[in-house]
Amino acid sequence: MPLGHDLAPSLQELQSLAAEVGRSTVAPRAAEVDRGAVWPTESLGALGEAGLLGLHVDRELGGRGEGMYALALVTEELGRFCGSTGLVYGMHCVGSKLVAASATPDQRERYLVPIASGEHITTLALSEPGTGIHFYLPRTTFRPEGDHLTVNGQKSFVTSGGHADSYVLSVVREDSELDPGTFSCLLLDADTPGSTWSGEWDGLGMRGNSSRSLELVDAPVPVANLLGAEGDETWFVFEIVAPYFIVAMAGTYLGIARSALEAAIEQLRGRTYTHTADQLGQFDTVAHRLGELWSIVERTRQLVHHAARLGDAGDARARPALFAAKAEVADAVVRVTNDAMTLVGGIGYGRDGDLGRALRDARASHVMSPTTDLLKTWLGRSLLDLPLL
Ligand SMILES: Cc1cc2nc3c(=O)[nH]c(=O)nc-3n(C[C@H](O)[C@H](O)[C@H](O)COP(=O)(O)OP(=O)(O)OC[C@H]3O[C@@H](n4cnc5c(N)ncnc54)[C@H](O)[C@@H]3O)c2cc1C
Numbered sequence: 018m019p020l021g022h023d024l025a026p027s028l029q030e031l032q033s034l035a036a037e038v039g040r041s042t043v044a045p046r047a048a049e050v051d052r053g054a055v056w057p058t059e060s061l062g063a064l065g066e067a068g069l070l071g072l073h074v075d076r077e078l079g080g081r082g083e084g085m086y087a088l089a090l091v092t093e094e095l096g097r098f099c100g101s102t103g104l105v106y107g108m109h110c111v112g113s114k115l116v117a118a119s120a121t122p123d124q125r126e127r128y129l130v131p132i133a134s135g136e137h138i139t140t141l142a143l144s145e146p147g148t149g150i151h152f153y154l155p156r157t158t159f160r161p162e163g164d165h166l167t168v169n170g171q172k173s174f175v176t177s178g179g180h181a182d183s184y185v186l187s188v189v190r191e192d193s194e195l196d197p198g199t200f201s202c203l204l205l206d207a208d209t210p211g212s213t214w215s216g217e218w219d220g221l222g223m224r225g226n227s228s229r230s231l232e233l234v235d236a237p238v239p240v241a242n243l244l245g246a247e248g249d250e251t252w253f254v255f256e257i258v259a260p261y262f263i264v265a266m267a268g269t270y271l272g273i274a275r276s277a278l279e280a281a282i283e284q285l286r287g288r289t290y291t292h293t294a295d296q297l298g299q300f301d302t303v304a305h306r307l308g309e310l311w312s313i314v315e316r317t318r319q320l321v322h323h324a325a326r327l328g329d330a331g332d333a334r335a336r337p338a339l340f341a342a343k344a345e346v347a348d349a350v351v352r353v354t355n356d357a358m359t360l361v362g363g364i365g366y367g368r369d370g371d372l373g374r375a376l377r378d379a380r381a382s383h384v385m386s387p388t389t390d391l392l393k394t395w396l397g398r399s400l401l402d403l404p405l406l
Contacts (some may be wrong), residue, residue, distance in 0.1 A: 024090075031069075031087055035094035038063050047099035050225035051374045054218060056180045057102045057225050064095075064106060065135025073114040073261075078125060079133035080117075085260060085325035089268040093318075096272025097279075100378030101225030103272055105140075107265030108176040108226075112139035112185040114261045115202060115253065119245035128183060128204060140177040142184040142205070142231060143258070145170065150386035153254045153406060155187040155200050157233065161240065166203065168211075168236040178229030179214045182207050185244070187253075202244040202253055211236035222377030255405065259387060260328050260335070263343040267321045270350040270382045274314050277350075277357035277375045281307055284361045306360055310353050317342075317349040340396040344389045347382035354379040 024032065042063035050057050064070055072087060074080025081087070088110055096103035113132050116139065120129055131137035143152040157170025168188060175184065184205040193199070205212065211234045218228045245253075285298035285307060298304055324338035354376040358365045365372040383389050395405050 032090045035091040039094050039098040043102050044098040054224040056227045060102045070135045071133030074129045074133040078129050084329040085264040088264050089325045092268030093272040096269035097276045103269030104226045108140040111261040137182045139183045140181040142172040142175040143187045144174045146173045157188045158191040159188045160191045165237040168233045172231040174228040176226045204242040223381045263339045267342045267346040270346045274350040274353040277354040281357040281360045313349050340392045344392040347389045350379040
């Protein structure tokens with residue numbers, strides 16, 4: 018696998034560090050995380066100890082000050098060993114980037130410093146049952162009351178629900194016009210009164226991500242927890258949330274596709290027939306199919322990396338490339354995990370096997386918003402200079 022050949026030494030180091038945590042801590046727990054739908058506590062702890070939770074936090078606060086390219090590299094290494102861990106970590110990174118992009122001095126001390134030192138996990142709570150994939154249309158409201166905001170509403174599919182230390186929540190003012198994209202974001206601390214979690218996550222895949230529902234009834238959130246100025250956050254969707262989320266998910270699903278490809282290569286090398294002493298991989302059709310899978314993974318990786326680098330450079334061409342990257346990854350990971358299982362054969366079809374987990378985890382790629390259809394629509398609209406929302 019021609020990985021990392023063109024990476025700067027610092028990024029190579031980061032990639033190796035993520036791979037090391039992945040091999041030593043994430044991989045041995047992946048089957049249990051999946052089987053028992055267990056949130057990956059130890060793996061997140063190890064990522065904190067390795068200094069990877071502060072990927073997007075400024076260096077002066079103890080973080081790594083990295084951008085989207087680094088996020089793509091790290092999430093691929095984690096997704097390769099455990100999709101749920103990649104997802105949980107990715108959501109933490111998007112949440113922490115959102116905080117880092119607009120933090121007040123007080124928020125830097127209370128949130129970014131502990132995130133950088135590996136003691137604080139955050140996540141995104143944007144989706145709502147009423148608006149579904151349209152995560153940019155929150156109906157959860159806030160009402161300013163003295164030094165706090167009173168928050169009411171419901172959030173759904175909150176990754177790390179009940180486990181994170183804080184939640185980046187999208188909200189609209191109670192009496193607002195509800196224009197698309199004109200929401201505000203605030204940080205909800207885990208122990209806020211009036212917040213109740215419901216339902217245990219029992220997904221087909223991504224079983225360790227603890228996607229749960231949150232109900233907020235007159236939850237008091239300090240005004241000091243508002244991210245950016247109220248109503249000033251239209252840029253959140255397309256400048257921070259969508260790009261970083263897309264890259265985090267693209268990296269994670271790419272890692273899952275890679276794990277399936279690697280499993281297929283191992284099996285095609287190791288499987289030998291007793292009646293001919295031939296290796297399975299010696300059959301041309303089998304080798305041809307493997308070649309196709311490699312090409313899919315590699316060209317998708319190149320698109321993800323290209324999009325992430327454009328994003329880091331603030332290049333206007335980043336937007337369509339990013340939209341295309343997650344859409345392509347979703348198609349790629351479903352195809353690669355599915356075809357890898359065919360190649361590996363009956364041995365890969367075991368109920369608790371790594372390939373089965375990869376196949377189930379992969380399917381979430383099309384469901385998570387921005388979904389593939391939504392991304393392709395945004396892509397087309399951006400090429401036509403039409404408003405995205
Ligand atoms: C494993 C997992 C983790 C998640 N983690 C988080 C998280 O951490 N934070 C968070 O905020 N959310 C999270 N989500 C929520 C996710 O991003 C989606 O918002 C959620 O899955 C939408 O589900 P829904 O059934 O309400 O979709 P619906 O809105 O009902 O959509 C159903 C289907 O219809 C399609 N559809 C809808 N409208 C259109 C249209 N106009 N054109 C074409 N197709 C359309 C959608 O693409 C989708 O395929 C997570 C979801 C999953 C599965």
